[in-house]
Amino acid sequence: ESKDANTQERAGACYIKEHEGVMTQRDIFMAPKDKPELFAEAKTTLFTSHGFRFAEVCCTEEPPADVYSVLYRTAFQEWGYFDSSNVNINGAYELTKNALNSNMQGTQTDCPHRERLQYGGDLVANSPSSMHMFDLSAFYRKVVHDWTETQFSNGAYTETSTWHDLLADYGFGEGSGETVWASLPPVLTVRHMQHYGDIDFVRDTFSHHVEWCQFLSSKFEKAIQGWFGYAGDNLEGYWGSENENGLGDWLSLQTIDTYLTHHAFYMATARSIAYMAHMLEKDGSADEGTSFIGKEARSLARKIKDHITTKYLNDNTYQVQKGWDLSPGPDLPIFTRMVPGKKRCDILRNWLQFAGSGHDESWHGDEEKLFMNHLSSKTSKALLKKKIIGEDEDGMLMNRRFRHSTSEGILGVRYSLKTLSDFGFHNIALTRVSGDNFPGFAYMMSFNATTMWETWWRSEDLYSRNHPMLGAVAEWASSSVAGVSLAPTTTGxxxxxxxxxxxxxxxxxxxxxxxxxxxxxxxxxxxxxxxxxxxxxxxxxxxxxxxxxxxxxxxxxxxxxxxxxxxxxxxxxxxTLPGLDTAKLNAASTCSSRRKSKNGFSYNWEYNSETEKWHKSLNKKAIGTPCASFLFDKSLADxxxxxxxxxxxxxxxxxxxxxxxxxxxxxxxxxxxxxxxxxxxxxxxxxxxxxxxx
Structure with missing residues (x-):
């Protein structure tokens, strides 16, 4: 028991007021009554697993000796790396890698300290980054089998790899999950084939994915009519969702469009089935039934694409209501090649009115309001001058500077950045990811983040601060900022x-x-x-x-x-190929020295409990440290x-x-x-x- 029964009520540094009693991680040691100082005789497990940046030992005069922690995850090879001259972009990549490293323990969890669940939507969003960073040939094969082994007899996949009756209202009933989340197994099987070329894995799981597609086809139209009621018109009157009919671009700061994401991942499932059938045909192991299924899946994918285009193509825009920007927006259909080629440039230009905009909006988040209520006058003026904060009738508010920040959610991060970089507006993608403003990756690091947050805002009671959900930025960094990726049509x-x-x-x-x-x-x-x-x-x-x-x-x-x-x-x-191993060792040694010198992110916000004010503290950190590539090492000069x-x-x-x-x-x-x-x-x-x- 805690020495002080009111510890949690005091809302101290570690014992914060909890949201539904799930936030604080505690290990309770029951020491002998006659010798309470003997931790060696404490009755508790000797090994516990937590996700944390620091640990606090309370209720003793002196901390116990010989306590240490070990970072661990499933043993797979790390094989992807990125670096650049920009600290903030490097930091975004590093936040993602740290979060993934601490969420890979047999399953890929959403966070290592609270829910610890394998959510399909999270893997849909960040598996491109994971597969860039790590050799997940065995790990992701196991992940897909986690779903196939718990698939319902009716063909339904769940939103998590084991059914927990979570978010049931967003699914199609009978155990199924939300479209995006439950479509992870076929989507990840295709990505696995592209990276590793494991045709046996495709053959083993194909029938399961077909059953999911058949279940989805039997339920989809009726569910959409029930959720939206717009099946026969042009979505007139639909202005997006607030998660009442799906998760969609979860935790975007913009209004989300679940109608689009439901249909897009129904189409993704059909495209995945068609791809797998084609791969089995090329391998010579497809029968007539497989070929027929592939043909039907291609037809279904085209039908869904045409349906979306009919609903969304509006003059030179590709959005549900002209002038209304939802998330995802036209970036999703442009990236997935749903937009007709002859319309693509016009739609891209119209989308850039929002995506490349220099306008600001205020953010009314609770934690950000509290932050600004505890700033000195001098600090407030400095932040106002830099447009990091703004002012309106409600007082000082955090600024959302669209040109210098990212605000998309779990899916939109990838679609927006890749679309900008692939279609000629890489400069906008760079300024958005590298910006110091809220919302963004630098904002996380300014509050000492070492892993990716679940939200753009600073949640103190509900959302996780070790959650790779927004980690699609890492794959964008390696493929677009640096410029290496697998070709889109490759296998193995x-x-x-x-x-x-x-x-x-x-x-x-x-x-x-x-x-x-x-x-x-x-x-x-x-x-x-x-x-x-x-x-x-x-x-x-x-x-x-x-x-x-x-x-x-x-x-x-x-x-x-x-x-x-x-x-x-x-x-x-x-x-003649030079000595690249020497170049790699030299580059790694130089980078290690730079990181020890803390040449990365340079400041953080600190709260002074005596003055009750936040102040900016210039503390250099290792995270984000720029390092040079081994390809430019001096050993290659000859x-x-x-x-x-x-x-x-x-x-x-x-x-x-x-x-x-x-x-x-x-x-x-x-x-x-x-x-x-x-x-x-x-x-x-x-x-x-x-x-x-x-």
Whole structure:
């Protein structure tokens, strides 16, 4: 028992007032009455599992000796890495990796300290980042089997891998989960095939996924009519949801669109079935029934896509009501190629009125209000000047600066960032992720976060602060900021895409690198601006290094937009592969020294209980520390490079370039090896200023 029965009521540093009694993690030691100091004789388990940043021992004059903690997770290989010159982007990646590392103990839990449940929606959202960082071939095979082994006889999958009667109103009855959450098994099986090429796994689980699709088809239309009542019209009067008919883009700061996410993941299930049937046909193990199922699934996916387009395509917008921005918005249908090609540019431009907007909105969250009520006048004025906070009739409120923050939820983080970077507006994605404003990753770190939060706001009583739900940012960092990923149509990770989205200016990132592990070995990329004072330069040299592993098919996509006009590029390859192991050791040692020097995130907010004021404390941290890639290590200076080949940019024909005379090919094929690519005269542009609309 606690020495002080009112400890929790006092709401101290550790014993906060609980929400429904689930927040505080306690270990209670029952010491002998005659010798209470003998912790060695305490009657309790000798091994407990918690998620925490610090531990408090109370009710004793001296803390017990020889108490230690061990970080542990399921034993799989870490094979994905990212780094850049930007502390905030690095920090977002590191928050995600730390959260994943502490939520992989036999199952992938949502948080390690409270619910500890394997939610389908969380894995739908962050498995691309997980599979970038780790070799999860065995782990994710087991995760899918967690669902197939508990699948109901009617074909229903649940929202968690074991049924807990959670969120039943969002499902289709009879044990099923919400569409997005319960569609994880077929979606993850397809991603597993793309990374690891395990056709036996597809064969073993195919019938289970078909049963889920059949169950979904039998329930879907009636459920949608019951939830929305808009089956036969153009959704007139529908302005989004507040979680009353689905989870959708869970915990977005924008109004969520569950009608769209229900349909999108019904379509994703059908597409996954069609893909798996096609893979079984290619393998020669498909019978006539499998081929028929694949054909029917393709037809169903097209039908759902056409239905969504009919409901949402509105002049040059792709949203339910013109001028009403929901989450997800047009980024989901653009990213998933639901938008007709000829309409894609117009819809993208209209969406950018919101996604690239410079306007601000106020956030009325409870914790943020309390924070501002306990600021000194001097601090308040400084934050007002920087537009981190704003002021209206309700007093001071936290600012949401759309151009410099992220506000999407569990699904929208991936769709918005990938759409911006893939379709020519990478600069906006960079400013949003790297921003210091609320809501965003820097805001989390400013309150000492070391793992990803469940919410953008600072929850003190309900939501988790170790929750990788918003971790799709990590896969975006490696694939877009650095530029390495699996090719979209690959199986077994054989085909690689190297596509660095080189920034249009040097304001946010001046170098980046990433490693993507595969069954065949590591694929790696690094790029940097070279040779000039970046703040005053109008043009700059870009150097890119690429490592393609043995047995891979590598495609290099040149970063083409206005900055590349009149630029020239040359490609060389290493005649003999240099000592990369030495380069890796050198780079790791240098990075370790930099992290020990705490060259990362530089401050945090501290609360003074005596003055009852928050103040900004300049405390350097390791998290977010920029480090250089091994591909630029000095030990590679003597590499024997081949003669260079010229890559020409065609300014009069954007998005086309020639390589050895072939103007129609947008991609450069690279055989396994090490490459050095130099782009001369890369034009730097001033960032478009903040303004309403883009």
């Amino acid at each position: 990770g054989k085909d690689l895409l190297f596509w660095p989205r080189i920034p249009t200016n040097a304001d946010v990132v001046v170098y980046a690198s990433a490693t993507q592990g595969t069954k065949r070995g590591d694929a790696a990329i690094a790029w940097r601006f070279e040779g000039v004072k970046l703040k005053s330069a109008r043009t700059v040299k870009v150097r890119i290094r690429i490592l393609a592993p043995p047995g891979s098919n590598a495609l290099f996509r040149l970063p083409i937009y206005g900055c590349a006009y009149n630029a020239t590029a040359t490609v060389s390859y290493a005649r 590499t024997n490079w081949s003669d260079s080949k010229l890559v020409t940019f065609k300014p009069e024909v954007p998005f086309k370039r020639s390589f050895d005379g072939d103007e129609s090919d947008k991609l450069v094929e690279l055989t396994p090896g090490l490459y050095d690519i130099v782009i001369e005269q890369w034009k730097l542009q001033k960032e478009i200023p903040d303004q309403p609309g883009y």
